[in-house]
Amino acid sequence: xxxxxxxxxxxxxxxxxxxxxxxxxxxxxxxxxxxxxxxxxxxxxxxxxxxxxxxxxxxxxxxxxxxxxxxxxxxxxxxxxxxxxxxxxxxxxxxxxxxxxxxxxxxxxxxxxxxxxxxxxxxxxxxxxxxxxxxxxxxxxxxxxxxxxxxxxxxxxxxxxxxxxxxxxxxxxxxxxxxxxxxxxxxxxxxxxxxxxxxxxxxxxxxxxxxxxxxxxxxxxxxxxxxxxxxxxxxxxxxxxxxxxxxxxxxxxxxxxxxxxxxxxxxxxxxxxxxxxxxxxxxxxxxxxxxxxxxxxxxxxxxxxxxxxxxxxxxxxxxxxxxxxxxxxxxxxxxxxxxxxxxxxxxxxxxxxxxxxxxxxxxxxxxxxxxx
Numbered sequence: 001x002x003x004x005x006x007x008x009x010x011x012x013x014x015x016x017x018x019x020x021x022x023x024x025x026x027x028x029x030x031x032x033x034x035x036x037x038x039x040x041x042x043x044x045x046x047x048x049x050x051x052x053x054x055x056x057x058x059x060x061x062x063x064x065x066x067x068x069x070x071x072x073x074x075x076x077x078x079x080x081x082x083x084x085x086x087x088x089x090x091x092x093x094x095x096x097x098x099x100x101x102x103x104x105x106x107x108x109x110x111x112x113x114x115x116x117x118x119x120x121x122x123x124x125x126x127x128x129x130x131x132x133x134x135x136x137x138x139x140x141x142x143x144x145x146x147x148x149x150x151x152x153x154x155x156x157x158x159x160x161x162x163x164x165x166x167x168x169x170x171x172x173x174x175x176x177x178x179x180x181x182x183x184x185x186x187x188x189x190x191x192x193x194x195x196x197x198x199x200x201x202x203x204x205x206x207x208x209x210x211x212x213x214x215x216x217x218x219x220x221x222x223x224x225x226x227x228x229x230x231x232x233x234x235x236x237x238x239x240x241x242x243x244x245x246x247x248x249x250x251x252x253x254x255x256x257x258x259x260x261x262x263x264x265x266x267x268x269x270x271x272x273x274x275x276x277x278x279x280x281x282x283x284x285x286x287x288x289x290x291x292x293x294x295x296x297x298x299x300x301x302x303x304x305x306x307x308x309x310x311x312x313x314x315x316x317x318x319x320x321x322x323x324x325x326x327x328x329x330x331x332x333x334x335x336x337x338x339x340x341x342x343x344x345x346x347x348x349x350x351x352x353x354x355x356x357x358x359x360x361x362x363x364x365x366x367x368x369x370x371x372x
Contacts, residue, residue: 056235108233271330
């Protein structure tokens, strides 16, 4: 039994939600100014960018029940869209994000078409082929994409004159990139929350839980699946553009098949059924891909141990197994269980429910079959 109980939708509940959101937003804004180290700020920027990609994968897998192992291709498509427009056509970085959204929406809708007839492992195989095919296509057109050597932007994204932080007196351009990525990511989280809570989100949940019953209820399952694939790919494309804002360089090895696998691991670890699960998932993702890989490489130099990629892969597999068995709902579900020990949020009964209750009367004087 929780120590404190709050009704859902009450003034106390709204104050708790808005207060928690305000504290979290303030912490994210102040955090780079407190840290001050450029490398750590760049790591935070990566976490924010990858959280958008994990968020998009969560909309598809966690909320619509469709398996995808090809999200690295959509992240790479958004990144290459931004780098090509910036390097070859001198576009501003932020202006390329809507273009990435449109291109990835169309690509996601095309990939979502096979989901109308196949599902499960067969759908995973199709999306896996998309992830494996993307680096091949990048290398196939080197004049356009840079090929195996990659493509670089001639300049970094600079902050406008009205920016509230002077990058030359704090930590350099890293703060510009962080706040730009944070602003776009915050907008994407708001969009995802509105989708999940709206009519389309309820339709996605119905398709995930019982597609036949959803179709019998009048939900157009085909449209819902294609919409989920398209929106999920758009989120991944935005994440790719944000990664280019942080580091203005792309290559085929940056968006390989391993990226899709790590995104899926991060989604399960963070919590596939929650919007906020993308945040701890991104933290786990960056820790595995960056800190653990650096630690493994240092072991290579010292004692000839297995290479960093093998250690990161082993750690990812062990982490995935541990979360599936010990914490299937992810980090967010575990934190929710801890919160419910102290604070319980109960549903508010509908208005006028007491007036519609049937009065309890004494029926001892009513005739029965035996008396009749």
